[in-house]
Amino acid sequence: MAQCFLILEDGTVAEGTGFGSEGTTYGEVVFTTGMTGYQESLTDPSYRGQILIMSYPLIGNYGVNPLDFESDKVQVNGFVVRENCPRPSDMYKGSSIHSFLSKYGIPGISEVDTRSLIVGIREHGTLKGAITYDEDHEEVLERLRKMPYPSERNLVAEVSTKEIVRYPKEGAKTIALIDCGVKTNIIRELNKRFAVVQVPYDTSPSFFRNEEIDGILISNGPGDPAHPELLDSVVKTLKAVREDYPIMGICMGNEFMALAFGGSIYKMKFGHRGANQPVSLRGKVVITSQNHGYAVDAESMEGSEMVPDQFNLNDGTIEGMRHSELPIFTAQYHPEVSPGPKDTKPMFNEFKRMVEEIR
Numbered sequence: 001m002a003q004c005f006l007i008l009e010d011g012t013v014a015e016g017t018g019f020g021s022e023g024t025t026y027g028e029v030v031f032t033t034g035m036t037g038y039q040e041s042l043t044d045p046s047y048r049g050q051i052l053i054m055s056y057p058l059i060g061n062y063g064v065n066p067l068d069f070e071s072d073k074v075q076v077n078g079f080v081v082r083e084n085c086p087r088p089s090d091m092y093k094g095s096s097i098h099s100f101l102s103k104y105g106i107p108g109i110s111e112v113d114t115r116s117l118i119v120g121i122r123e124h125g126t127l128k129g130a131i132t133y134d135e136d137h138e139e140v141l142e143r144l145r146k147m148p149y150p151s152e153r154n155l156v157a158e159v160s161t162k163e164i165v166r167y168p169k170e171g172a173k174t175i176a177l178i179d180c181g182v183k184t185n186i187i188r189e190l191n192k193r194f195a196v197v198q199v200p201y202d203t204s205p206s207f208f209r210n211e212e213i214d215g216i217l218i219s220n221g222p223g224d225p226a227h228p229e230l231l232d233s234v235v236k237t238l239k240a241v242r243e244d245y246p247i248m249g250i251c252m253g254n255e256f257m258a259l260a261f262g263g264s265i266y267k268m269k270f271g272h273r274g275a276n277q278p279v280s281l282r283g284k285v286v287i288t289s290q291n292h293g294y295a296v297d298a299e300s301m302e303g304s305e306m307v308p309d310q311f312n313l314n315d316g317t318i319e320g321m322r323h324s325e326l327p328i329f330t331a332q333y334h335p336e337v338s339p340g341p342k343d344t345k346p347m348f349n350e351f352k353r354m355v356e357e358i359r
Contacts, residue, residue: 002133004109006051006080006117009128009144013137014117019084020101020108022133024140027051027077028150029129030293031118033274036062037289037339038097041273042079042106043070045159045181046251046291048222049150051078051129053114053121055274060085063094070183070338074104075159075222077150078131080117084110107131125269126293151267151293155223156180156230156252160201167196173214173355176245178203178234180221180252185338189345190217193352202233205240215246215355218253220334225255225265225294235259242328246358248351249330251292254320257330263300268293268317272332275340278313279333281320285313288333289340295332296321306330327354 004018008029031053032041038059041052059081079101088094101108109131121127128149130140159181167187175194177187180201190196194215199207201221208216218238224230238247238260249257255265271293279288296318301308310320310331322329329351335344 004107005132005137006109006112007130007132007137007140007144009141010124011141012117012120014109014112016109016112018107018109018133019098020079021105023105023107024130024132024135025051025078025107026128026130026144026147029053029080029121029127030271030273031055031121032291033276034289034339035275037275039064039068039100040070040339041291042074042076042100044183044291045071045075046220046222047076048155048159048181049153050076051080051131052076053080053117054082055114055118057082057114058085059083060097061089062092063088063096064100065092065094068338070185071159074101074106076106078106079108080112080114080131081108081110082112082114084108121270126271151224151227153223154227154229156201156221156227156234159222161198162200164200165198167191167198169195173359174212175215175217175355176208176211176213178216178218178237180219180234180256182219182221183334183336183338185336186217186219186250189336189348193348194355201230203237205237208241208245213245214359215248215351216241217351218247218249218256220251220253220291224267225252225259230256231259243326246327246351246354250336251332251334254330254332255294255296257306257321257328258296258301261304261306263304263306264297265294266297268295272312277333279319280311280313281344282309286343287341288319288344289337290333292332327358
């Protein structure tokens with residue numbers, strides 16, 4: 001393995017050992033606190049445009065397998081770990097992280113002090129960064145500082161389906177899934193309960209009215225929910241159909257529903273990413289899987305028809321809302337897990353009951 005460097009826009013340079021694909025990559029540097037689930041994180045479309053740091057020190061020990069993909073490829077721009085296990089356990093029959101990243105052309109760096117890097121991000125906020133091998137550091141740093149944050153692009157457009165995909169289920173109600181970067185396990189959980197019609201993020205309101213739809217789910221996704229192109233597509237559509245169907249929002253779907261009801265969102269200092277976030281859920285505490293860098297502004301929801309009813313117990317941010325009259329509810333976390341605890345998976349059953357009662 002070759003010598004490799006992680007360079008941050010504040011001038012920090014971390015020397016390590018490269019794995020995966022050799023080359024230079026740029027992105028927003030974020031971290032996740034999950035102890036497992038690196039394959040699910042690497043393939044989660046919500047990480048589009050980002051370089052991901054794993055806080056857990058040993059990564060790759062159980063390998064990569066065909067069952068734990070959350071999309072059809074690696075979505076991160078780069079991967080940072082303390083220790084990369086080159087030979088996964090034979091018990092799980094998985095391939096190595098090195099070969100996995102190499103297949104998709106993604107650089108990784110190991111043998112760096114991930115704890116120090118994460119403490120720096122927590123103190124100073126999310127930074128742009130680059131993984132590079134033999135390029136001049138000053139030139140990389142100059143390009144890094146000049147480049148826009150990935151969220152200035154419409155990242156949702158890059159990961160959303162380009163065509164309508166149908167998942168039939170005989171005798172079941174039909175859910176339209178607005179794909180903003182949906183994880184595969186959301187589709188699995190929905191299809192256990194519904195026939196699913198997966199549609200592009202910019203699908204117009206007329207589609208829903210011309211189809212036999214019983215409910216709508218808005219998925220997770222990458223980037224800024226208030227990007228002008230998303231306000232003019234997803235949010236505009238939700239405003240048009242919000243009174244016609246039962247609706248559930250997951251992660252970015254929570255933020256879109258806030259925007260559709262006149263609220264606002266803001267970029268968090270370093271976000272919530274991991275499988276151990278505690279949430280107050282209607283009188284009880286649940287541990288949740290999360291991956292988001294934006295949050296709903298609580299003050300903006302005051303007097304709104306969407307009432308926040310779930311909160312993060314670490315920082316008090318809104319983790320879910322429910323409409324005061326309409327059959328609409330949201331979760332900022334991921335009830336489909338993958339990775340993560342299963343505390344909130346029954347939320348899909350709640351959505352099923354809501355659809356069946358209303359329709």
